[in-house]
Amino acid sequence: MNLALPIIDISSLDHSDSQHWQEAIHAIDSACRDKGFFYVIGHGIPAEQFAAMQDMAARFFALSEQEKQQINIQHSANHRGWGQVSAEQLDPSGPKDYKETFDMALDLSPYHPQVARFPQLYGPNQYPNLDGFIQLMQQHYELTLQVGIKILKAMALALDQSEDFFSQHFNCPISVLRLIHYPPQQQSDNGAGAHTDYGCITLLYQDQTGGLQVQDRNQQWLDAPPVENSFVVNIGDLMQRWTNGRYKSTPHRVISPKQQTTRFSMPFFVEPDFDTPVNTLTSCLAPGEQSRYREISAGEWILSRFTDTYAYRSEQQE
Numbered sequence: 251m252n253l254a255l256p257i258i259d260i261s262s263l264d265h266s267d268s269q270h271w272q273e274a275i276h277a278i279d280s281a282c283r284d285k286g287f288f289y290v291i292g293h294g295i296p297a298e299q300f301a302a303m304q305d306m307a308a309r310f311f312a313l314s315e316q317e318k319q320q321i322n323i324q325h326s327a328n329h330r331g332w333g334q335v336s337a338e339q340l341d342p343s344g345p346k347d348y349k350e351t352f353d354m355a356l357d358l359s360p361y362h363p364q365v366a367r368f369p370q371l372y373g374p375n376q377y378p379n380l381d382g383f384i385q386l387m388q389q390h391y392e393l394t395l396q397v398g399i400k401i402l403k404a405m406a407l408a409l410d411q412s413e414d415f416f417s418q419h420f421n422c423p424i425s426v427l428r429l430i431h432y433p434p435q436q437q438s439d440n441g442a443g444a445h446t447d448y449g450c451i452t453l454l455y456q457d458q459t460g461g462l463q464v465q466d467r468n469q470q471w472l473d474a475p476p477v478e479n480s481f482v483v484n485i486g487d488l489m490q491r492w493t494n495g496r497y498k499s500t501p502h503r504v505i506s507p508k509q510q511t512t513r514f515s516m517p518f519f520v521e522p523d524f525d526t527p528v529n530t531l532t533s534c535l536a537p538g539e540q541s542r543y544r545e546i547s548a549g550e551w552i553l554s555r556f557t558d559t560y561a562y563r564s565e566q567q568e
């Protein structure tokens with residue numbers, strides 16, 4: 251397979267001697283500056299874990315419409331639960347996305363101080379009534395978050411920051427684990443419209459169907475085909491803002507599967523604490539160079555993007 255995107259083995263980042271990290275750090279840095287997309291292997295999550303998630307997701311999406319409606323994301327104050335087909339429109343100038351989703355994140359009690367401060371993104375999850383579902387989702391959330399944090403540590407070092415520059419802002423992160431089911435294409439093949447992701451980085455697990463495409467600098471769409479037991483990792487908007495565009499938040503989209511086929515994918519959006527201030531790093535400014543972005547908090551940015559892409563949220567604001 252001739253891949254346009256690099257495959258980076260991050261197992262060396264677990265080595266106790268930081269000398270062994272350099273090759274992976276350099277490879278991640280180059281990929282972030284080039285296409286903003288790469289594959290990661292050697293992340294330590296076993297294939298059986300992904301298989302269990304895929305199995306559970308299939309059971310969830312096979313529930314009746316009525317059961318899924320009970321946990322519709324539209325009933326959630328903090329954007330959790332089931333998003334029905336066409337609820338989201340990642341490219342506001344394109345058609346609605348032909349996919350259904352399930353979003354979960356940290357499950358916080360209504361009395362947690364962060365829920366009082368930022369109820370739009372913190373609070374309880376909405377779960378279906380499926381044996382073992384909650385435990386498996388929470389376990390997978392934690393495992394994937396740890397991989398994300400490891401990659402963020404490598405990025406911080408590549409950007410001449412202390413290792414914990416990003417990870418220090420993950421005390422109560424707004425990171426989200428999402429399950430996606432793409433039904434076979436009907437009138438249009440728009441599974442997910444062209445968009446950039448909103449957070450620091452995204453770790454995407456995809457099944458063997460294919461359909462993910464990444465835009466290169468010449469506006470050409472490149473396939474990002476499945477690579478077994480890998481994550482596709484991409485830069486999100488917050489990281490682009492932090493790095494003044496040195497690291498690119500690259501547009502991507504999903505083409506719906508052909509007739510008789512469905513596609514399953516599972517992005518994990520690595521997003522820090524709501525009130526993390528995102529300001530251009532001085533190490534990403536050449537002498538005399540101005541920042542392209544104003545300071546914004548991570549949560550404020552992400553909420554503004556949801557308003558653009560979910561009809562139910564923009565209607566609430568009007």
Ligand SMILES: O=C(O)CCC(=O)C(=O)O
Nearest residue numbers: 430442456462504515517
């Ligand atoms: O399903 C995929 O492969 C990608 C999904 C995606 O880009 C997203 O949810 O942000």
Ligand SMILES: [Fe+2]
Nearest residue numbers: 445446447502
């Ligand atoms: Fe995306």
